[in-house]
Amino acid sequence: MSIATAAIGVPGASEALTERLVDGLAAVDARLREVVRHDDPFIAEASTHLVDAGGKRFRPLLTLLAAEVAGGTNPQVIDAAVGVELTHLASLYHDDVMDEADLRRGVTSANARYGNSTAILVGDLLFGKASAIVAGLGPEAVLIQAETFVRLCTGQIEDDRQSPGDADPMEHYLGVLADKTGSLIATAARYGAMFGGAQPAVVEAMRQYGELVGMVFQLADDVLDISSDVSGKEPGTDLREGVRTLPVLYALASTDPADARLQALISKPITDPDEHAEALALLRRHPALERARQRTLAVAAQARALLEPLGESDALSVLRELPDSVASRSL
Incomplete structure (x- = not known):
């Protein structure tokens, strides 16, 4: 496995595919930083706190791979990947407040560094940034983003409740997983196929x-x-x-x-x-x-x-x- 392949965590990718994925992720990172930029230095710092901490970028990578199944990466695919990653990052700000976390991705969590109120508001700001970039992709993408956000919130609420007394515990657990974790990764793959130019049946399979x-x-x-x-x-x-x-x-x-x-x-x-x-x-x-x-x-x-x-x-x-x-x- 090449160093580049190992770095992006894609075992089995050819050298040509690896090069395209590395280039695509670099484009996602550059666009991500462009989108979160802010005139206020404090807001800019807090907004890029988890961006700078790194992470696997698993969701953007999946968007790029799904696009490869169709016509390949293009500016819309990059923006879709950025919208998904911004949504994920925003959810992490909120998760850390709810979990009273001290660390995230090996660095001080945003809530520990800036306080709960700022962490919540920066998470909201990033959700807004995600919505803005997805709006540029058209009404269908906006609807998908909204539906995904509803499922993310639903999964978190249900996770905090645990299984109600009249519910099947296994069904409740799997439903929480599908909403809380599966929904956004589904959207990452769906967007990649959509904006890569795949046919509707392929887009649905990828979702x-x-x-x-x-x-x-x-x-x-x-x-x-x-x-x-x-x-x-x-x-x-x-x-x-x-x-x-x-x-x-x-x-x-x-x-x-x-x-x-x-x-x-x-x-x-x-x-x-x-x-x-x-x-x-x-x-x-x-x-x-x-x-x-x-x-x-x-x-x-x-x-x-x-x-x-x-x-x-x-x-x-x-x-x-x-x-x-x-x-x-x-x-």
């Missing part, structure tokens, strides 16, 4: 593909929260907060009497350090963790299958590998 890839991304994260000590955050964070992720839901659904102790521990937030360590150890040995891994791989396979009717190309080969690459973080 569905992106949503499933987004779900794989979150499913893998939820497995890593249990299984890994090197996932970039303290293991068992969701357990501590009482968040019912896929491994927890599988364990709670067990009818084995031997699981009574584990179920008692994970049925509520775990504030005691010893109980937290016990629950983490029990869950790591439980079949629920392997079931969650297999479910993650199954969703990755669903995403890959959506691309089968689209034929063969360099970009499609990469897109077919991508879901398993995302899922493999949890293996």
Whole structure:
């Protein structure tokens, strides 16, 4: 794998495709900085805080790859990628306020540095910037942006509520994943295909593909929260907060009497350090963790299958590998 390929995280891409993607991401970054520029130095600094912190740029990369399935990158594709990334960045400002986070992407979070009020308002400002750039892409793009924003907010609200008593916990959990994480990644792929010039059936396939890839991304994260000590955050964070992720839901659904102790521990937030360590150890040995891994791989396979009717190309080969690459973080 070339250094350029490794840098953008696209295993299996040809040298020519890699060069186009690197150039495309450079164009996205330049346009992103142009759009967030502000005359007020303080607002400019706060607005670029997470832009400067870097990140994977996964969503713009997916937009560029989806465009490659059709006619390739053009100025509209770049603007669509910037609109998606701005929406993502704006949501991070708000997430960190809600989570009372201290760090984001290895730097001090915006809320910790500038205060909650400024972080919320800068997030709003970036949502406005995203809407402005998408407006230049036409009314259909604006409608898609609005619908995506509604789903992002819905997913966050439902995530904070946890599963209502009359709802199926698994359906609620998967619905939250689809809205909170899948919806924006779906839009990233949809925009790329749309503005790359793909036919409507291809655009729809890419939308569905992106949503499933987004779900794989979150499913893998939820497995890593249990299984890994090197996932970039303290293991068992969701357990501590009482968040019912896929491994927890599988364990709670067990009818084995031997699981009574584990179920008692994970049925509520775990504030005691010893109980937290016990629950983490029990869950790591439980079949629920392997079931969650297999479910993650199954969703990755669903995403890959959506691309089968689209034929063969360099970009499609990469897109077919991508879901398993995302899922493999949890293996």
